[in-house]
Amino acid sequence: GAGVSQSPRYKVAKRGQDVALRCDPISGHVSLFWYQQALGQGPEFLTYFQNEAQLDKSGLPSDRFFAERPEGSVSTLKIQRTQQEDSAVYLCASSSGRFQETQYFGPGTRLLVL
Amino acid sequence: GDSVTQMEGPVTLSEEAFLTINCTYTATGYPSLFWYVQYPGEGLQLLLKATKADDKGSNKGFEATYRKETTSFHLEKGSVQVSDSAVYFCALTAGVGSYIPTFGRGTSLIVHP
Numbered sequence: 001g002a003g004v005s006q007s008p009r010y011k012v013a014k015r016g017q018d019v020a021l022r023c024d025p026i027s028g029h030v031s032l033f034w035y036q037q038a039l040g041q042g043p044e045f046l047t048y049f050q051n052e053a054q055l056d057k058s059g060l061p062s063d064r065f066f067a068e069r070p071e072g073s074v075s076t077l078k079i080q081r082t083q084q085e086d087s088a089v090y091l092c093a094s095s096s097g098r099f100q101e102t103q104y105f106g107p108g109t110r111l112l113v114l
Numbered sequence: 115g116d117s118v119t120q121m122e123g124p125v126t127l128s129e130e131a132f133l134t135i136n137c138t139y140t141a142t143g144y145p146s147l148f149w150y151v152q153y154p155g156e157g158l159q160l161l162l163k164a165t166k167a168d169d170k171g172s173n174k175g176f177e178a179t180y181r182k183e184t185t186s187f188h189l190e191k192g193s194v195q196v197s198d199s200a201v202y203f204c205a206l207t208a209g210v211g212s213y214i215p216t217f218g219r220g221t222s223l224i225v226h227p
Contacts, residue, residue: 003157004157031213033213040219040220041219041220042118042203042205042217042218042219042220043158043203043215043217044217045214045215048213048214056214059214091157091158093157093158095213102160102163103160103215104157105150105157105158105159106157107155107156107157108157
């Protein structure tokens with residue numbers, strides 16, 4: 001079956017521009033996670049959804065970052081007024097249960113802010 | 115806070131060589147431990163996991179044993195293949211009900227024919 005998909009795969013933005021990154025989780029998966037992965041680092045947690053509810057946004061680095069999952073399936077991570085330090089790979093993962101530990105990751109969106 | 119330390123890469127091996135990638139952790143309580151693999155151009159995939167001390171996770175010829183006394187979860191494989199070339203991430207979650215993994219920095223493995 002289809003895995004987690006993300007779009008776009010690559011995004012180049014000018015500093016100050018707003019960007020929107022999309023995640024399509026595995027159908028029926030309750031939990032959805034966003035991570036930020038800087039070059040040469042492991043993924044770092046940004047936010048967590050259970051269905052449409054954003055239960056944890058403790059990892060969002062600033063109020064320029066906003067995520068939503070309005071119908072409990074597709075999610076969008078929005079970054080306003082992008083800065084160079086926002087350049088990273090943004091990973092989305094989904095899992096089938098509320099506290100199910102096995103997360104299935106998408107291929108990521110590589111964001112470069114110039 | 116919780117943390118994971120992995121050996122620096124890249125690790126470069128010839129096909130059929132023995133692989134060890136070291137991973138140690140710092141955590142309170144009883145974490146669950148994981149190894150993820152990331153092949154070029156793809157997302158992370160769970161390779162194996164262990165949820166309590168002395169458990170051994172295994173998959174695709176890879177193994178790792180949860181060692182509480184040394185706070186380690188080293189990844190091993192007896193005979194690597196070119197297709198094992200990837201980046202390997204060690205990770206932990208804080209325990210039952212925890213859903214946020216803490217990842218190490220990743221170790222790149224390059225296997226030559």
